[in-house]
Amino acid sequence: xxxxxxxxxxxxxxxxxxxxxxxxxxxxxxxxxxxxxxxxxxxxxxxxxxxxxxxxxxxxxxxxxxxxxxxxxxxxxxxxxxxxxxxxxxxxxxxxxxxxxxxxxxxxxxxxxxxxxxxxxxxxxxxxxxxxxxxxxxxxxxxxxxxxxxxxxxxxxxxxxxxxxxxxxxxxxxxxxxxxxxxxxxxxxxxxxxxxxxxxxxxxxxxxxxxxxxxxxxxxxxxxxxxxxxxxxxxxxxxxxxxxxxxxxxxxxxxxxxxxxxxxxxxxxxxxxxxxxxxxxxxxxxxxxxxxxxxxxxxxxxxxxxxxxxxxxxxxxxxxxxxxxxxxxxxxxxxxxxxxxxxxxxxxxxxxxxxxxxxxxxxxxxxxxxxxxxxxxxxxxxxxxxxxxxxxxxxxxxxxxxxxxxxxxxxxxxxxxxxxxxxxxxxxxxxxxxxxxxxxxxxxxxxxxxxxxxxxxxxxxxxxxxxxxxxxxxxxxxxxxxxxxxxxxxxxxxxxxxxxxxxxxxxxxxxxxxxxxxxxxxxxxxxxxxxxxxxxxxxxxxxxxxxxxxxxxxxxxxxxxxxxxxxxxxxxxxxxxxxxxxxxxxxxxxxxxxxxxxxxxxxxxxxxxxxxxxxxxxxxxxxxxxxxxxxxxxxxxxxxxxxxxxxxxxxxxxxxxxxxxxxxxxxxxxxxxxxxxxxxxxxxxx
Numbered sequence: 171x172x173x174x175x176x177x178x179x180x181x182x183x184x185x186x187x188x189x190x191x192x193x194x195x196x197x198x199x200x201x202x203x204x205x206x207x208x209x210x211x212x213x214x215x216x217x218x219x220x221x222x223x224x225x226x227x228x229x230x231x232x233x234x235x236x237x238x239x240x241x242x243x244x245x246x247x248x249x250x251x252x253x254x255x256x257x258x259x260x261x262x263x264x265x266x267x268x269x270x271x272x273x274x275x276x277x278x279x280x281x282x283x284x285x286x287x288x289x290x291x292x293x294x295x296x297x298x299x300x301x302x303x304x305x306x307x308x309x310x311x312x313x314x315x316x317x318x319x320x321x322x323x324x325x326x327x328x329x330x331x332x333x334x335x336x337x338x339x340x341x342x343x344x345x346x347x348x349x350x351x352x353x354x355x356x357x358x359x360x361x362x363x364x365x366x367x368x369x370x371x372x373x374x375x376x377x378x379x380x381x382x383x384x385x386x387x388x389x390x391x392x393x394x395x396x397x398x399x400x401x402x403x404x405x406x407x408x409x410x411x412x413x414x415x416x417x418x419x420x421x422x423x424x425x426x427x428x429x430x431x432x433x434x435x436x437x438x439x440x441x442x443x444x445x446x447x448x449x450x451x452x453x454x455x456x457x458x459x460x461x462x463x464x465x466x467x468x469x470x471x472x473x474x475x476x477x478x479x480x481x482x483x484x485x486x487x488x489x490x491x492x493x494x495x496x497x498x499x500x501x502x503x504x505x506x507x508x509x510x511x512x513x514x515x516x517x518x519x520x521x522x523x524x525x526x527x528x529x530x531x532x533x534x535x536x537x538x539x540x541x542x543x544x545x546x547x548x549x550x551x552x553x554x555x556x557x558x559x560x561x562x563x564x565x566x567x568x569x570x571x572x573x574x575x576x577x578x579x580x581x582x583x584x585x586x587x588x589x590x591x592x593x594x595x596x597x598x599x600x601x602x603x604x605x606x607x608x609x610x611x612x613x614x615x616x617x618x619x620x621x622x623x624x625x626x627x628x629x630x631x632x633x634x635x636x637x638x639x640x641x642x643x644x645x646x647x648x649x650x651x652x653x654x655x656x657x658x659x660x661x662x663x664x665x666x667x668x669x670x671x672x673x674x675x676x677x678x679x680x681x682x683x684x685x686x687x688x689x690x691x692x693x694x695x696x697x698x699x700x701x702x703x704x705x706x707x708x709x710x711x712x713x714x715x716x717x718x719x720x721x722x723x724x725x726x727x728x729x730x731x732x733x734x735x736x737x738x739x740x741x742x743x744x745x746x747x748x749x750x751x752x753x754x755x756x757x758x759x760x761x762x763x764x765x766x767x768x769x770x771x772x773x774x775x776x777x778x779x780x781x782x783x784x785x786x787x788x789x790x791x792x793x794x795x796x797x798x799x800x801x802x803x804x805x806x807x808x809x810x811x812x813x814x815x816x817x818x819x820x821x822x823x824x825x826x827x828x829x830x831x832x833x834x835x836x837x838x839x840x841x842x843x844x845x846x847x848x849x850x851x852x853x854x855x856x
Contacts, residue, residue, distance in 0.1 A: 174829070177223035189218045209846035213839045220835035226827040234816035235273050236306040236799075239298055240264060241291050243312035243341075245283025246763045250313075250431050253341035253769065256788050257311045260339060263794040264309065271797065274813075288317030288762035292324065306813045307335040307783070307805070313769040314340050317762060323780050335783040335805035335813060342769035343789040347376040349383075349426035350434040350765065354404060360411040362443045367408050370437070372423045374401045376768055384424045390417065391744045391751045399423075411443040415677040418753045420742045434764040436741065438755045447475045448515045448674060451506060454480040455521035455553060463650045464520055467666050477506070477514075481527060507532035515674045516545040521647055523553035524560055534564040540639035541568070545673030550611055551647030552578050570618025570634035570643050577612040583625040585660075591621035593700060593728025595679045596633070596668045605657030611645040618643070619681075619700070633672070640673045681728075684708075686745045686754035693734040693743050693754060697722050704730055706748060713741025722747075784811050 178185055196211030242261050248254040261278060268276035279298055283289040291310055305326060310316075327334045353370050360366035372383045385397040389409055399405050411417055422436035450468055454461045461480065468476045507528065511517075517536060524533070540546050546568070554561065555575050566572075584606050591597040610624035618634030624646060632643045652660035672679040685696040695708055707719040722730035736743070736756060745752045775785040784806030786795060793809065800812040 172226055172228050175225050175227045177225055179221045179223055185218060185222055188221070189215065192218060205846075205849050207846070209842045209849060213842035213846070216830075216835060216838050216842065220830050220832070224829035226829055228825045228827065235275065235301075235304055236813065236816060237275050237277060237300050237304040238268065238306055238797075238813060239295060239300065239308040240276050240278045241294055241308060241310050241312075242278060242280050243283065243289060243291060243310070243316075244280050245289040245315075246760050247283075247289070247313055247315055247767050248341065250767060251342070251769075253313050256341040257339075260341075260788055260794045261311055264797065267797045271799065274797075274799070283760075283763065286760065286762065288760075289315060290318040291316050292318045292320060295324070295326065305329075305334065306816070307337070307781075309337045309339060309811070310774065311339050311341070312774075313342060314338070314771055314774055315763075315766055315768065316773055319773050319777065323777060327781055332814070333781050335811070336778050336781045337783045337795075337806065337811045338771070338774045338778045338785045339795070340769055340771055340785070340787050342787055344787055345376055345770055345772075346430050346768040347374065347426060347428055348430045348434070348766060348768045349374050349377075349401070349423060349432070350767075351385075351421060351423045351437050353421075353437050353439060356439045357441060359442050359444050360417075361446050362411055362414055365408040365410050366441050367406055368419070368421075368439060369404055369406050370421060371404045372399055372401045374426055375766055376770070377401075377426065381426075386422045386424075388420045388742055390753050391746070409441075411441060413677065414443045414445060414675070417441045417443055418742065418755050420755060422741075430767040430769070433740070434767060438742075440755075445473075445515070445674070448473055449475045449513055450477070450516045450518065450670070451514045452476060452478040452518045452520065453522055454478070455519075455523050461520060463653050463662060463666070464518060467663055468670075471667075479506075481522070503528060503532060507535050511535055511539050512542075512544075514539075514544065516547065516670055518547045518549075518670075519560070520549045521551050521553060522548070522560065523556065524558045524563060526558065530564060533560070537564045537568050540641060541637040543638035545640050545642075545670075545675070547642045547644075547669065547673055549644045549647055549649070551609070554611060554645075568634075568636045568639075568641050570616065570632040570641055571613040571629055571645065572615040573611045573645065574614050577614070579610050579612055579625040579628070580608065581625050582606050582608050583610065584657075585622045585624060585630055588620050588623055590619050590700060591631075593698075594619070594621050594633075594681050595683075595698060596672050596681075597621045597631070597665070598727060600661045600665060603658060604660040605652055605655070607646055607648040607651055609646060609648050613645065631669075640675070642669055642673055682748075682750065684745060684747055684750035684752040686743060686752035688736060688743065688754045688756045691736050691738060691756075693736055693745075695720060695722060695732050695734065695745055695752070696725075697730040697747060697750075699728055699730065701728075704747070708732070708745050708747040710734055711744040711746075712736075713739045713743065720745075782806070786811075 192211060192214035196207065199207030199211065240261060242257055244254065248257065265276055265278065268274050277298065277300065279294050281289065281291055281294045289312070291312060295308060327336060350373050351370060352373060353368065355369035357366050374381060380400050380402045383399045383401050385399050387395040387397055387407065387409070397407065409419055419439040419441065420436060421439070425432045425435060452464055452468065465478060468474050517539070536546065548560070550573065553559065554573050555577050561569060561572060584604055587597055607624070610628060610630060612626065612628045616629055616632065618632040618641070620629035620632050622631040624630035628645070630645050632645070634641045649662050652662035668679055677683065681698065681700045683698045687694050693710065697704065697708070704722055707721045710718050710720050718734070720732050720734055722732045725731045740756045743754045771785050778785045782804050784795065788794065796810040798810050798812045799815040801815050805812040
């Protein structure tokens, strides 16, 4: 804003007096029609105006402090193709140029990205600590794969009706291509013995048209399968689920020529194999306290279908009670032990005294059922030593211990873990102390593994593997005392649960098992063994095919462990030892980042265009653009990027310009006096 101001050379009152006299004299001369009077009066007034010192006052402006935000992308995708090094060099040059511009401050923010959140550069802009009112624009140094880019220009770039520039500097030579494999659908659970269906697709990002692709499927340590596919077209695959527990499946697609990285060409699918509802047949002999324990345990498990029969009396006993008062239905012997016996996952004979109830052929069916993969649990009491004992039937061939006729021991004892029991998953780690029992059985032969001992250090709980099946024998009928809290009680529920699931071949309860898992870039190997020492090392096969030997070290009873660094290798790791195999796979560490590894301008260039900013590729031989300050127009040009120049008035400072310089006043006065003289002389000559 320009203002008129006066700086008089003489006092103001004297100026006013001189001006007044000049006006009065002038009016008088004009009234008298004195020749040249007007010019002479104007000359006097010009001298008075000059003496008043008129000046034009203009405010002084200086550049306003400006803050520019430089956001440098350090996300995992920037590690590809030397992108991060290019970004760091460009950032250093921009900071050096900004320091050479007065009033310009370049604030640098580094965005790490990853950890499941993707690259979020605009969140960093919103959270930047900048002085209010000084933001003048931003520069993004990135590969262009930003996961929080807004659809419209953020409010920060709009101020006082003006648009502030957003410049995008991309670390690459141009648009790139990338192949990725996506799992569209995969069931987290599948029934053991059934097929699971996977749905997947291979995307060729940045490439035109569809191309044939070869897929490689690996399931555990089985030989790989080659599967033809077409990029862009969904494909369904079926994989068999052969065992309970986790099944690891890796899928990989052949690389695309010229793609950024094959890092996202593979995927890992984890399917937990689960059994259909487990079917358990519980046959109890004479009603006893332990019957309730079994029934409560099995009925509480929602995954168990329980069929329970209690033998109230043998068929040869006649006490005059009508049969209708003893049973609602007849005992379906043929249906259970011949027609449908293979449908059961576990058979429990609790205090069962045969006494002619089951024909020998049906007992032979139970023995065959175990040999073919079934599970059998027997709890034995005094009936095991009486006539009609199961030891005198075809079941004798699969029983892990034999009890003589005088084998009942009636005395107080506390069950104790054997050396094998301290290592076996069925009994290892059971909480103690335990309460006492008061009856057990002594055995005269044993060919299974004893986990607990009873009275006189006799075997109490014996496990055995019979061909494909399993048998467990509890040589006491007083487990129920723990449920009643006798002497403090004991872990009867946990023991029975583990025991029944071991019989049904739950992988977590195998006495010889090999486990592998990957955590924090390390392969953790854990071996459970029924031996006190291992005779051979574990052989580890890395995803790249490298095989190494690893010695497992004792950790606790029956557990041996060790750790192997994965060195960042993604894919399937296979561990083998003593005929056992375990597999582990590194989960995708940054699934959002790995979804698209290209350097691209398609995401950020629309926003840059809205602000009249630049979108530039920083190739290997491309110079970093210069920073300039501009007053208006576009904010980018050949080899430079610009930001708006802002000027603010300097407080109490202005620039004064004489409105009537001395030379002008002198010339004007002389000219006017000459005109007056000339006018007067001309009139006199007339």
